[in-house]
Amino acid sequence: MQNILYILTIVVxxxxxxxxxxxxxxxDKNTTSGPLKIIGKIEYERVHPLHNNSTSQLxxxxxxxxxxxxxxxxxxxxxxxxxxxxxxxxNGAYSFTKLPENTFIRIRAFAKMFKKxxxxxxxxxxxxxxxxxxxxxxxxxxxxxxxxxxxxxxxxTKQSPPFAILDSIYLAMQKVINTDSSIIFPPLKMNWTVNNxxxxxxxxxxxxxxxxxxxxGDSDEYDDHxxxxxxxxxxxxxxxxxxxxxGGHGSGDHLDIRLAFGEGWGNALSGIVTDNPIYFDTMSGSxxxxxxxxxxxxxxxxxxxxxxxxxxxxxxDSNDDGSDQLxxxxxPLYNVLTSSQKTTKTFTSLFTFIKGLKxxxxxxxxLIDRIVTSxxxxxxxxxxxxxxxxxxxxxxxxxxxxxxxxICVDTIYGxxxxxxxxxxxxxxxxxxxxxTIRITRSSGKIxxxxxxxxxxxxxxxxxxxxxxxxxxxxxxSYNFSAGEYLLDVYDTSFKGNICFSVKVGN
Amino acid sequence: xxxTKLLLAPLLIIMGLQxxxxxxxxxxxxxxxxxxxxxxxxKPGAPINMSxxxxxxxxxxxxxxxxxxxxxxxxxxxxxxxxxDDAIKNESHTKEKLTFKITPEQKSFKxxxxxxxxxxxxxxxxxxxxxxxxxxxxxxxxxxxxxxGELKPKAKSxxxxxxxxxxxxxxxxxxxxxxxIE
Numbered sequence: 001m002q003n004i005l006y007i008l009t010i011v012v013x014x015x016x017x018x019x020x021x022x023x024x025x026x027x028d029k030n031t032t033s034g035p036l037k038i039i040g041k042i043e044y045e046r047v048h049p050l051h052n053n054s055t056s057q058l059x060x061x062x063x064x065x066x067x068x069x070x071x072x073x074x075x076x077x078x079x080x081x082x083x084x085x086x087x088x089x090x091n092g093a094y095s096f097t098k099l100p101e102n103t104f105i106r107i108r109a110f111a112k113m114f115k116k117x118x119x120x121x122x123x124x125x126x127x128x129x130x131x132x133x134x135x136x137x138x139x140x141x142x143x144x145x146x147x148x149x150x151x152x153x154x155x156x157t158k159q160s161p162p163f164a165i166l167d168s169i170y171l172a173m174q175k176v177i178n179t180d181s182s183i184i185f186p187p188l189k190m191n192w193t194v195n196n197x198x199x200x201x202x203x204x205x206x207x208x209x210x211x212x213x214x215x216x217g218d219s220d221e222y223d224d225h226x227x228x229x230x231x232x233x234x235x236x237x238x239x240x241x242x243x244x245x246x247g248g249h250g251s252g253d254h255l256d257i258r259l260a261f262g263e264g265w266g267n268a269l270s271g272i273v274t275d276n277p278i279y280f281d282t283m284s285g286s287x288x289x290x291x292x293x294x295x296x297x298x299x300x301x302x303x304x305x306x307x308x309x310x311x312x313x314x315x316x317d318s319n320d321d322g323s324d325q326l327x328x329x330x331x332p333l334y335n336v337l338t339s340s341q342k343t344t345k346t347f348t349s350l351f352t353f354i355k356g357l358k359x360x361x362x363x364x365x366x367l368i369d370r371i372v373t374s375x376x377x378x379x380x381x382x383x384x385x386x387x388x389x390x391x392x393x394x395x396x397x398x399x400x401x402x403x404x405x406x407i408c409v410d411t412i413y414g415x416x417x418x419x420x421x422x423x424x425x426x427x428x429x430x431x432x433x434x435x436t437i438r439i440t441r442s443s444g445k446i447x448x449x450x451x452x453x454x455x456x457x458x459x460x461x462x463x464x465x466x467x468x469x470x471x472x473x474x475x476x477s478y479n480f481s482a483g484e485y486l487l488d489v490y491d492t493s494f495k496g497n498i499c500f501s502v503k504v505g506n
Numbered sequence: 507x508x509x510t511k512l513l514l515a516p517l518l519i520i521m522g523l524q525x526x527x528x529x530x531x532x533x534x535x536x537x538x539x540x541x542x543x544x545x546x547x548x549k550p551g552a553p554i555n556m557s558x559x560x561x562x563x564x565x566x567x568x569x570x571x572x573x574x575x576x577x578x579x580x581x582x583x584x585x586x587x588x589x590x591d592d593a594i595k596n597e598s599h600t601k602e603k604l605t606f607k608i609t610p611e612q613k614s615f616k617x618x619x620x621x622x623x624x625x626x627x628x629x630x631x632x633x634x635x636x637x638x639x640x641x642x643x644x645x646x647x648x649x650x651x652x653x654x655g656e657l658k659p660k661a662k663s664x665x666x667x668x669x670x671x672x673x674x675x676x677x678x679x680x681x682x683x684x685x686x687i688e
Binding site for chain 2: 080081109129130132134136137138146147153154157158159198200201202203204205214216218220226230246247250267281283286287288296298305411412415417418
């Protein structure tokens with residue numbers, strides 16, 4: 001019996017040892033035994049930006065050699081069989097041992113970082129069946145001596161972008177890991193190709209970040225702040241909560257509070273991860289940049305992504321200046337994002353974040369207030385945005401069965417995702433069952449198109465929507481369970497100042 | 507100790523080159539191509555969206571390209587800088603620098619371009635836009651396609667292949683140095 005078990009073990013080992021790994025999942029694997037080793041380094045060329053006042057372009061005379069960190073590397077025979085798999089260290093170094101003599105082997109470096117129960121990030125060509133980028137050495141015989149084989153990806157031939165992209169993401173992940181070593185990052189695909197001429201750069205809300213690669217226009221492969229900004233949205237989606245409604249936005253805008261926070265967070269994170277407050281977007285012939293810490297206070301306020309990025313960066317950085325006499329580092333910000341911000345009963349905003357921060361670090365409340373008030377924002381006292389200068393409630397409380405009047409939207413600051421395009425209502429349902437939600441125009445421009453989204457607060461989820469094209473009224477029936485709810489009321493006619501009455505219940 | 511350093515000249519394959527096609531893929535039939543950034547997520551930049559209609563034409567024929575730029579802001583000046591791929595002829599002599607005044611009533615601006623090319627293929631008209639409100643303005647870039655002639659089936663680059671495990675990979679050759687070590 002023991003002999004049978006012994007034989008079975010050998011057979012299984014040989015079977016698995018000879019198998020091509022069906023997934024390139026890193027970790028050291030070696031299917032051969034021999035006296036030789038191959039060691040080396042994987043590097044790539046990084047093109048740096050040239051900033052000229054507020055413009056930024058890639059400077060191809062300023063290229064540094066960087067190491068490809070934590071990427072998967074394989075030793076492959078001419079037959080295609082993978083002999084061994086390993087991962088580079090933070091110096092880009094890899095090592096294969098026990099390799100056979102006189103065997104033609106190539107070294108293949110993947111634009112992929114994989115560490116079990118830690119991260120899984122790869123750079124793919126989204127225009128060619130999601131092809132994984134790899135960098136190949138040549139088939140060279142191992143001979144009878146160990147060798148060092150170094151591989152380098154060039155910028156001039158567009159080999160280095162996938163590795164530059166990974167490096168930016170690795171920097172962001174390390175910032176978080178240094179704060180919380182137990183974190184596990186869900187899989188993420190970075191979609192980049194020179195064919196991404198019209199794609200835009202964005203996080204898709206799931207497991208993809210799309211990156212522009214138009215070499216004659218806008219390409220983002222070396223714009224680390226942009227990648228980290230988008231990664232910041234991925235982080236919010238996976239570890240925190242982002243209620244942002246998205247859409248176009250600019251630093252002088254009066255934005256919906258959810259969008260303002262989300263974009264301010266992304267901008268601030270890019271400066272926090274790199275410890276460089278200059279956010280830049282290079283473009284052929286032009287490009288632009290901004291200082292996330294010191295930009296001119298253009299329309300400051302709780303609705304301003306620029307104010308929020310300055311506040312977040314000042315809370316983090318070690319550079320005390322003016323109203324900023326606080327250097328919290330990243331950990332408290334991370335703690336708020338992954339706890340109270342994730343479960344807050346109102347929409348994620350500067351109010352929910354600062355309230356959460358002051359709750360966990362009450363001894364710093366006064367210094368936090370000082371940073372906030374430097375942006376012409378009154379001291380933040382709750383998640384509802386009370387205590388604001390204009391004193392107009394952001395959130396109105398509704399009692400089920402009664403009508404809430406004068407829920408007024410306007411387009412003073414623009415449309416779709418600007419301040420006052422959306423109004424927020426909160427209410428509690430004590431008795432479950434079907435109830436009607438009805439929004440009716442009560443004054444203002446005619447031919448309005450009121451719509452709404454209904455959110456259950458715990459766990460936070462969009463549970464229903466009323467988005468018909470019916471003019472002047474929107475109504476649905478919804479089967480409520482007991483609990484707390486939020487309504488986001490808006491008008492898609494964008495005609496200007498319009499007021500509605502809102503009722504929940506029959 | 508003898509060290510032998512080998513410097514291998516790399517076979518450099520420039521990413522994205524259309525080489526000999528490995529397989530046929532679908533060719534689009536419609537003559538009017540459209541696209542929009544409205545409703546899509548956007549990275550930070552100028553608060554501008556772009557929509558277009560671009561008529562597919564044969565080599566030498568004039569294509570009508572209608573571009574609409576919209577902003578969600580209420581005021582300022584929208585600046586647009588237009589560049590054409592070398593293969594494109596600006597038949598309508600559209601100015602390469604345009605400005606539009608944004609008001610609460612006027613947030614959408616149309617640009618009509620007529621263009622042609624003697625060269626079959628996919629060419630681009632690029633727009634670099636900004637909204638100026640008296641402070642440092644961000645930019646946003648767009649690219650509008652011009653489809654000319656026989657559009658070759660979208661070919662896989664010669665550096666797309668399958669690994670032994672069936673995974674699609676996009677291969678480029680490294681600059682490699684090899685030396686014997688102790």
